[in-house]
Amino acid sequence: MMEKTMGLLGHWYRGGTSKCWLFDAEDVTPHAGNREEIRSLLAAAFGAADARQLDGVGGGTSTTSKAAVVWATPNGEADLDYLFAQVGIGDPTVELGSNCGNCATAIALFAVQSGIVPPRERITRVRMRNLNTGAVLSGTVPTPGGTVPRSGLARVPGSSAAGVPVSLSFHAPWGRTTGAVLPTGNxxxxxxxxxxxxxxxLVDAGAPAALIPAEEIGIDLSSMTGNLSEHLPTLVAARASAGLAMGLRKPEDPPQNAVPKVGVVAAPGDYIAADGTVIAEDSHDLRVRLLSMLAPHPAIGLTSAVAVSLAAALPGSVVANVAQPAHSAIPGAPRLLRIGTPAGVIVTEVTTDDNGNVIEVALHRAARHLATADIDVAQTADLTA
Incomplete structure (x- = not known):
């Protein structure tokens, strides 16, 4: 056996509270022409088989072991298509079954900075189609005077560095993964x-999610500093059970670690954030804590925030039962839902139609370019090959 490498051009971004390697499809297709080959390529590039991801560019945590392959589609339904990948850690698997709003935030900025979408006079709107789920999102990037932003002053809970402001919107229809907003009808x-x-x-909006009252599992959300280790088996089992109920897998299929998203919710209350800050009860409408793969999410994934926002608008849901109603400062404007997370409070803007159906959920995020690199992807090959 001998080891050989191949070069792969990657663009490293922080989007919201995640780090994502973004790859132009033109740089990927010479090495990987289908999804299975893309899985293998990314697993090798990230060093996924090692829990430290030592021989690759992975960050060793669920929020820093993410990638997306981007196709420009100037004549398509959107400006670009992207395939999101959640790369395994200590496991050479790559899951392609979900979406990531934080990475979509980064993709919107990448599209403008790379020229996929030319900058417009004041703001540039990037329409993106997620190939994993079929969902269409839009990211709005400030481009004053048609200039391409390289830095910005926007901040988000969970990150100390400023970035370029990006407004990210998720659009109905929902139920892209399972075929229905409520896959079970309940x-x-x-x-x-x-x-x-x-x-x-069990809701499918942004991403499939299973949301459970914290008190039923015995999780106390007055502090979000713990690692949930004693409750992890229950949460993982809940994900597996929910996956069956939502039609995301068959009984003979192994449970996935990325979908559905699984988490717990509770009514608003004073709580201690992950950094020790005390978050006051009157600052948020509900408290949420979710898993990211097999560990607690340090904030909240944006697709999960969309699922929570839509569930909060459904009378009788476990979220609506604990949440303060979303409110609007201006009649007719989007309603604001304030979600208490381990990183602090994030706000979603929820737009409904005349019948009260949610048609758009928007979040204000930040993104920044970290590096562009020629990645040496290690591969093993037989000497006779």
Whole structure:
């Protein structure tokens, strides 16, 4: 056996509270022409088989082990298509079954900075189609006077560095992954985790998610500094059970670590954030804590925030039962939902139609370019090959 490498051009971005390697499809297709080959390529590039991701460019955590391949589609439904990848850590697998709003934030900025979408006079709107789910998103980037932004002053909870402001919008229709906003047809279901039964709202908006009352699992959200280790088996079992109920896998299929998203919700209350800051009860409308792969998310994924926002608008859901109603400062304007997370409070803007159906969820985020690199992807090959 001998080891050989191939060069792969990558663009490293922080989007919101995630780090993502972005790859232009033109640089990927010479090495990987289909999804299985893309999986293998990314697993090797990230060093996924090692829990430290030592021989690759992965960050060793779920929020820093992400990638997307981007195709420019100037005559398509959107300006670009992208395939999101959640890369394994200590496991040479790559899951292509979900979406990531934080990475989509980075992709919007990348599209403007790379010239995929030419900058416009004041703001530039980038329409993006997620190939994993079929969802269409838009990211709005400030381009004053048609200039391409290289830095900015926008900040988000969970990151200390400023970045370029990006407004990210998720658009209906929902249910792109499972075919329905409520895959089971119910606003609340009973799911089993071994011998225990839990109430859950199973919703498909932004990403499939299973949302459970924190009190049913015994998770105290007055502090979000712990690692949830004692509750991890229950949450993982809940994800597996929810995946079956939502039609995301068959009984003979192994559970996935990325979908559905799984987390717990509670009514607003004073709580201690991950950095020790005390967050006051009157600053948010509900508290949320979710898993990212097999560890607690340090903030909240944007697709999960969309799922929470839509579930909050469904009377009888576990989210609506604990949340203060979203409010609007101006009649007719989007309603604001303030979500308490381990990193602090994030706000979603929820737009509804005349019938009260959610048609758009928007978030204000920040992104910044970190590096562009020629990645040496290590591969093993037989000497006779």
């Amino acid at each position: 606003v609340a279901d009973q799911i089993w985790t071994g011998d225990s039964r839990l109430t859950a709202t």
